[in-house]
Amino acid sequence: MLVVIFIALIWDNLTYNLRQLGIQLGFDFLGVQASFDIGESIIPYDPSNSYSRAIFVGLLNSLRVVAIGLVLATIFGLIFGIAQLSDNWLVRRIAVAYVEIFRNVPLLLQLFFWYFAVFINLPGIENPITLLGSTYLTGQGVFFPWLEIGSGGGIWLVLLLAGIVGAIALWRWRGRVMVERGQVGNQIWYALGSILGAAIVAFILTRSIPFWLSIPQVTQGQIEGGLRLSPEFCALLAGLVIYTSSYIAEIVRAGILAVPKGQWEAARALGLKPNRIMQMVILPQALRVIIPPLTSHYLNLAKNSSLAIAVGFPDVYFVASTTFNQTGRAVEVMLLIMITYLTTSLTISLIMNLYNRTVQIKER
Amino acid sequence: MQIQSSAPPNPPTSPLNWVQKNLFSTWYNSILTIICLTVIIWGLSSFISWALTTAQWRVVGANLRLFFVGRFPPELYWRVWTALGLIIGLAGLCWGYIVRNSPIFSRTILFVLGVIIAAIVLLPLELSARLWILAIAIVAIVGYAVGRKLPTSISPWLTPAWGLVFIVNIWLIGGGLGLTSVPTNVWSGLLLTLLTAICGIVLSFPFGVLLALGRQSPLPIVRILSILYIEVIRGLPLIGILFLAQVMLPLFLPPNFRNLDRVLRAIAGLVLFSAAYLAENIRGGLQAIPRGQYEAAKALGLSSPLVVLLIVLPQALKAVIPAIVGQFIGLFKDTSLLALFGLLELTGISRSILAQPQFLGRYAEVYLFIGLLYWLFCYGMSTASRYLERKLNVNG
Numbered sequence: 047m048l049v050v051i052f053i054a055l056i057w058d059n060l061t062y063n064l065r066q067l068g069i070q071l072g073f074d075f076l077g078v079q080a081s082f083d084i085g086e087s088i089i090p091y092d093p094s095n096s097y098s099r100a101i102f103v104g105l106l107n108s109l110r111v112v113a114i115g116l117v118l119a120t121i122f123g124l125i126f127g128i129a130q131l132s133d134n135w136l137v138r139r140i141a142v143a144y145v146e147i148f149r150n151v152p153l154l155l156q157l158f159f160w161y162f163a164v165f166i167n168l169p170g171i172e173n174p175i176t177l178l179g180s181t182y183l184t185g186q187g188v189f190f191p192w193l194e195i196g197s198g199g200g201i202w203l204v205l206l207l208a209g210i211v212g213a214i215a216l217w218r219w220r221g222r223v224m225v226e227r228g229q230v231g232n233q234i235w236y237a238l239g240s241i242l243g244a245a246i247v248a249f250i251l252t253r254s255i256p257f258w259l260s261i262p263q264v265t266q267g268q269i270e271g272g273l274r275l276s277p278e279f280c281a282l283l284a285g286l287v288i289y290t291s292s293y294i295a296e297i298v299r300a301g302i303l304a305v306p307k308g309q310w311e312a313a314r315a316l317g318l319k320p321n322r323i324m325q326m327v328i329l330p331q332a333l334r335v336i337i338p339p340l341t342s343h344y345l346n347l348a349k350n351s352s353l354a355i356a357v358g359f360p361d362v363y364f365v366a367s368t369t370f371n372q373t374g375r376a377v378e379v380m381l382l383i384m385i386t387y388l389t390t391s392l393t394i395s396l397i398m399n400l401y402n403r404t405v406q407i408k409e410r
Numbered sequence: 411m412q413i414q415s416s417a418p419p420n421p422p423t424s425p426l427n428w429v430q431k432n433l434f435s436t437w438y439n440s441i442l443t444i445i446c447l448t449v450i451i452w453g454l455s456s457f458i459s460w461a462l463t464t465a466q467w468r469v470v471g472a473n474l475r476l477f478f479v480g481r482f483p484p485e486l487y488w489r490v491w492t493a494l495g496l497i498i499g500l501a502g503l504c505w506g507y508i509v510r511n512s513p514i515f516s517r518t519i520l521f522v523l524g525v526i527i528a529a530i531v532l533l534p535l536e537l538s539a540r541l542w543i544l545a546i547a548i549v550a551i552v553g554y555a556v557g558r559k560l561p562t563s564i565s566p567w568l569t570p571a572w573g574l575v576f577i578v579n580i581w582l583i584g585g586g587l588g589l590t591s592v593p594t595n596v597w598s599g600l601l602l603t604l605l606t607a608i609c610g611i612v613l614s615f616p617f618g619v620l621l622a623l624g625r626q627s628p629l630p631i632v633r634i635l636s637i638l639y640i641e642v643i644r645g646l647p648l649i650g651i652l653f654l655a656q657v658m659l660p661l662f663l664p665p666n667f668r669n670l671d672r673v674l675r676a677i678a679g680l681v682l683f684s685a686a687y688l689a690e691n692i693r694g695g696l697q698a699i700p701r702g703q704y705e706a707a708k709a710l711g712l713s714s715p716l717v718v719l720l721i722v723l724p725q726a727l728k729a730v731i732p733a734i735v736g737q738f739i740g741l742f743k744d745t746s747l748l749a750l751f752g753l754l755e756l757t758g759i760s761r762s763i764l765a766q767p768q769f770l771g772r773y774a775e776v777y778l779f780i781g782l783l784y785w786l787f788c789y790g791m792s793t794a795s796r797y798l799e800r801k802l803n804v805n806g
Contacts, residue, residue: 049635056662063661134439135432136446150739150788151781152746155757159781163774349647356750363649376657380650388645 064377075373076101082368084360086276097369104365105386111282111361112348112390118287119347120340123294128324130299141295148292153350156289161281161357168277171269180261182269188280189262192273202248209244213237225326278359282351290347297339301332333405341398345391352387362386469769470779477780480598480759486590490601491542493579495549500575502550504568506557508801519554523547576612580605594673598754600783606673606755607742610680611688611734617681618688623718625693636689643686648679648744655679656751676748684741691733695726735795739788746784756780 064071076098083093087103088110129141148156166185169175174182174189181190216236224233262272275283305328313323354361363383370379433443461467470477479490526547530540583605585591597605624636643651655678660670670678699722707717727734749758760776763769769776 049631059664060662063663132442133432133435134442134446136443136450140446140450146789147785150743150785150792152743152757152784154746154749155777155781155784158757159773159777163777167773345645349645352647352649353747355649363647367653370657376661380654380658383650383653384642384646387647387650388642391645 060377071377073378075369075375075378078373080369080372082372084365085278085358086360097373100365101362101369101382104360104362107359108351108354108361108363108386109390111279111286111354111359112351115283115286115290115347115351116344118283119290119294119343122287122291124298126291126295127298128302130295131302145292145295148288149296153285153289154353154356157281157285157353157356160284161277165277165281165284171264174264174269180272182262182264184269185277187274187276189269189272189274191259191261194260201252205244205248205251206241209241212240212244216240221326276359278354278357281357282354282359282361285353286347286350289350290343293343293346294340297336297343298332301334301336302328304335305331330405334407337398337402337405341395341402344394344398348390348394349387465775466769466772467775469763469772469775472769473763476599476759476763477756477783478600480601480754481596482598482601483592483596486592487538489582489585489589491546493582495542495546496575496579498546499549499553500571502553503557503560506554507560507564507568508557508798510558510560576608580609594671597673599759600756602673602748602753602755603742603745606677606680606745606748607738609677610684610741610745611738613677614681614684614688617685618692619723621685621689622692622696625689626696640686640689643683644690648683649747649750651683652676652679652747652751655682672751672753676751676753680741680745683744684737687737687740688734691730691737692726694733695728695730696722698729699725732795732799735791739791742787742791743784756783 077096079094080097080100081093082100084091084100084103086107088106089103091099091103126141126144129137130145132138132141165188168183168185171184171186174184176182182188214237216239217233220233220236260271260273262269262274309327309331310323313327318326351361352363355364355367358364366379366383366386370376373379434440479487482490526543530543581587581589583592583597583601584594621636621640624632625640627633627636655675656672659675659678663670703721703725704717707721712720745755746757748755749761752758754762757780760780764773764776
């Protein structure tokens with residue numbers, strides 16, 4: 047009863063205030079020309095496009111940084127989580143220091159640091175920092191070699207995907223054979239064989255190589271070729287990955303510690319090598335403890351990507367906020383932001399929950 | 411002759427043994443060690459050479475005042491110092507109370523004393539500031555000494571004492587009731603960070619408890635609304651909620667409240683946000699209470715609200731202290747987002763310091779310094795909470 051009165055009251059206030067300010071509700075503004083530029087976009091965009099297209103561009107940018115961020119944060123988190131349990135004193139200390147430093151400093155500050163103090167402070171394009179001879183770090187962005195798809199790219203892509211799916215299936219099948227029948231089976235050869243087979247078929251069909259490596263070249267104060275990542279993107283990605291991975295590292299550590307010591311000893315007694323023990327005995331069991339909190343940190347990463355606005359990377363929040371500044375449609379923009387993030391969060395947690403089901407203990 | 415039980419004797423370890431065992435036990439460990447050493451030496455040496463030659467730390471020294479209290483009027487600094495003194499004094503008292511049975515001089519205390527002395531001697535402060543720090547250190551020591559002597563019966567009064575200090579401090583800083591009032595737009599720096607974080611957690615606490623209870627309520631409407639609220643808020647980024655509070659909250663309020671103060675709106679946003687997360691933490695605690703507790707309390711004839719208030723909540727809250735501290739640390743870090751909405755808390759004030767013409771481009775120094783400040787607070791809180799947790803468990 048109280049709740050109903052409360053909602054009625056704030057609804058009344060809302061409509062009254064909106065009328066007072068002369069704002070009307072409705073999503074018709076989405077079709078209007080946006081007339082602001084967006085720094086980087088995956089799909090073609092120019093200021094004469096509509097607001098809805100602008101927001102879609104922002105959404106794609108967000109998804110790109112979130113997807114890459116999730117993968118990298120998981121890899122880094124796994125490495126530092128395992129390193130915290132290493133029997134090498136120095137490795138252990140470094141991993142602990144990494145976690146303690148980056149977990150206890152606000153993400154926003156880290157983003158500012160990466161952006162203002164690191165990425166836009168790199169030397170200009172005239173004298174870039176060169177890594178491995180082909181990757182260039184400059185104040186205008188990071189350039190590194192990237193694949194460029196050739197003429198028969200479509201066929202290659204399909205066949206390679208099939209090869210990879212086959213490789214995963216073979217990998218799991220060999221893994222099962224190893225566990226159940228105790229045969230020696232080198233999973234990696236089977237998996238590589240599948241991919242190689244697909245590549246040979248694709249080559250016979252197209253008679254061309256699928257892509258060539260486009261290596262960035264410095265020519266008269268310009269860098270051409272390769273893939274350019276803007277400093278904004280790099281700063282956002284670095285901040286998100288490092289911050290989230292420091293949390294994931296702790297979860298991984300706790301998960302591994304939760305596996306009883308006897309499992310290590312039993313596996314060692316069976317003559318397994320340390321990395322095999324980790325891969326086949328410890329991690330599968332640790333995953334049960336790791337997955338639920340990992341999911342919530344994945345969600346945090348997705349939500350924290352909205353801090354892109356601090357470094358000027360045009361993600362969906364940035365674009366929505368510009369839209370609000372231009373149109374003044376607070377309620378609608380807020381609803382759009384809500385729907386976007388809730389959908390993203392739900393998708394991530396759905397996928398993780400499905401995955402979680404596969405690692406749970408199966409009991410009758 | 412007495413037989414003493416003691417730990418097995420440690421085999422004599424030479425540094426060489428230690429190195430062999432911890433750094434070069436296997437071939438891959440040796441490789442890892444060498445790689446790590448190279449990275450550390452290279453990183454540290456380039457950092458040190460940068461810190462000593464290129465970096466200009468003057469930007470930090472010249473702006474210490476701005477970092478800590480921002481644009482708070484200098485003639486009213488005594489009020490901030492007093493507030494700090496109250497907190498430190500009570501903290502010392504509680505500390506003394508908790509560690510009453512351990513020896514007086516532990517490593518922690520010596521460390522804290524060292525830090526205080528270093529702060530007085532080394533920091534470029536005015537004489538009055540040094541005297542204030544000295545006075546507060548004395549208050550802390552007195553509090554500690556008193557705390558060790560207090561009888562056990564004092565413990566139920568410690569929590570209300572913190573509440574009282576909170577209210578007195580808000581009064582001291584904000585003014586009113588006999589003191590010159592300080593408008594919220596000059597609250598800034600670390601002071602504002604601390605204020606918003608503490609207000610956020612304190613005010614969101616009752617909402618969190620209500621939401622957690624609401625989520626378990628037998629009334630379907632209350633339950634569904636609580637779940638909806640918690641899930642929606644947790645699905646949104648904090649920046650979105652602060653946007654909601656800054657831009658849309660005034661639209662939901664009666665017309666005469668529309669010009670709500672910016673700091674208050676920010677705190678409202680933090681409260682809305684933090685309540686949803688706290689509710690989930692508290693729900694965890696509620697679920698940990700066995701059914702028998704409810705039934706026993708019911709059998710004693712307590713009414714439902716009393717069962718919750720007297721039996722269930724105290725146990726549930728105690729169970730989730732670590733989660734609440736974690737939430738607090740998170741909120742402390744999250745207050746930095748207020749900088750994006752034009753508030754001059756620690757991160758915000760650092761941006762305005764960076765805009766000073768003589769310190770243009772000194773990003774690394776300023777961000778490293780306030781990073782260190784944030785780090786000290788967060789790391790200190792997590793260490794203290796881990797210590798408290800162990801202590802509480804030992805004492806039952």
